[in-house]
Amino acid sequence: MAKIAKRIVCFSLKKYNSFAQQIHKIYEPLKSFIMKKDVLKIIAVAVVMLFVTVSCKKDQNVTNVTLDKNNITLDIGETATLKANVHPEDAANKTVSWTSSNSAVADVINGIVTAKEVGKTTITVTTDDGNFTAECIVTVTPEWVEISGIKWAKRNVDMPGTFAAKPEDAGMFYQWNRKVGWSSTDPLMSSNGDSVWYKIPNDPGNFWNKDNDPCPIGWRVPTITELESLIIAGTEWITLNGVNGRIFGSGDNTIFLPAAGAREYYIGGLYGIGENGQYWSNSLIAMNTIQFLGFDMSDHFTIWTGSHSWLFSFGFSVRCVAE
Numbered sequence: 001m002a003k004i005a006k007r008i009v010c011f012s013l014k015k016y017n018s019f020a021q022q023i024h025k026i027y028e029p030l031k032s033f034i035m036k037k038d039v040l041k042i043i044a045v046a047v048v049m050l051f052v053t054v055s056c057k058k059d060q061n062v063t064n065v066t067l068d069k070n071n072i073t074l075d076i077g078e079t080a081t082l083k084a085n086v087h088p089e090d091a092a093n094k095t096v097s098w099t100s101s102n103s104a105v106a107d108v109i110n111g112i113v114t115a116k117e118v119g120k121t122t123i124t125v126t127t128d129d130g131n132f133t134a135e136c137i138v139t140v141t142p143e144w145v146e147i148s149g150i151k152w153a154k155r156n157v158d159m160p161g162t163f164a165a166k167p168e169d170a171g172m173f174y175q176w177n178r179k180v181g182w183s184s185t186d187p188l189m190s191s192n193g194d195s196v197w198y199k200i201p202n203d204p205g206n207f208w209n210k211d212n213d214p215c216p217i218g219w220r221v222p223t224i225t226e227l228e229s230l231i232i233a234g235t236e237w238i239t240l241n242g243v244n245g246r247i248f249g250s251g252d253n254t255i256f257l258p259a260a261g262a263r264e265y266y267i268g269g270l271y272g273i274g275e276n277g278q279y280w281s282n283s284l285i286a287m288n289t290i291q292f293l294g295f296d297m298s299d300h301f302t303i304w305t306g307s308h309s310w311l312f313s314f315g316f317s318v319r320c321v322a323e
Helices: 002-013 020-024 025-033 039-055 224-233 309-314
Strands: 064-067 071-075 079-081 085-089 094-101 105-107 112-115 121-126 133-141 143-146 150-153 235-240 243-250 253-258 278-284 288-297 301-306
Touching: 002 224, 025 278, 064 133, 071 079, 071 112, 079 085, 105 121, 105 143, 112 133, 133 278, 143 253, 150 224, 150 235, 224 235, 224 278, 224 288, 235 253, 253 278
Parallel strands: 071 133
Antiparallel strands: 064 085, 079 112, 094 121, 105 112, 121 133, 143 150, 235 243, 243 253, 278 288, 288 301
16 A cells, blocks of 8 residues: 555656645645644654655666776786776665676676686676676786796795785795795794794705695796796896895896895894895805805895805795796
8 A cells, every 4th residue: 555655656756846845735735733732743744754655766877887997907917996986976776787798707796806827808798787897807927937938937935835916025034945925024923923033053965846836736936046046037136016125137027026025034123124035046156155146236146155054044935937
């Protein structure tokens, strides 16, 4: 009955061009109340009138949809979130659906895009009301950059077996020939949940043992020759998204190594963040003699050689190469 009554009232109200006309139309039924100064009844009828007028308002249909990004580039495994804006803002039905033209390259769930393999795909959002669409082109690039014939990872190692989220992220620090990462910011914490620094060096051997390699599957800690090739390829101190570091390489074939600093050997104290970077090699050149890439904000970048046993307990960054 309530729905039928509402339809009748709405139909009646549509015959008039303004709220004033609607009030005039029902004035006669209200006259007796007004003459009796029955204020409460007048208020009650006015509230009913207002409710009916609002509820009779026509739902707003969707007129368009846009995305906050039209082009994005991701490495394999990276994600990005797209936001759909349905117009008008007060549209009654803002439901949308998402599709990828090539889900093997990148798929999408509720606007979250995940890169899966190298290539391009188009992410399309479609409104439930009116089937309006908007598109975003997604380009998925390799996780590596080739410099002097060597495929370098674009990001530092973070937790063992994973890369940091972005090229400018420090990732975690590693002690030589150990697969335990240490936080690059305080408080001190390891990937195993420890908060006490390992000041006793691991048995160095001659090479970084494969079982202790923190790089993801298909990657490894670079040799000293590979690190030297970066210097030969050219380098420049820059700031990337607010993070200091050096780019190595030339043209489109460059990688950014953040000046992540390091952790010293005795208690794991942080030093040099934003001022210098140290990156491990995977082999010794003599008993207890290790080499690593070191650089700072001046034109001071070189392969450092150290022959102290405690050097192996320093926490340095790791940038992997493809196997």
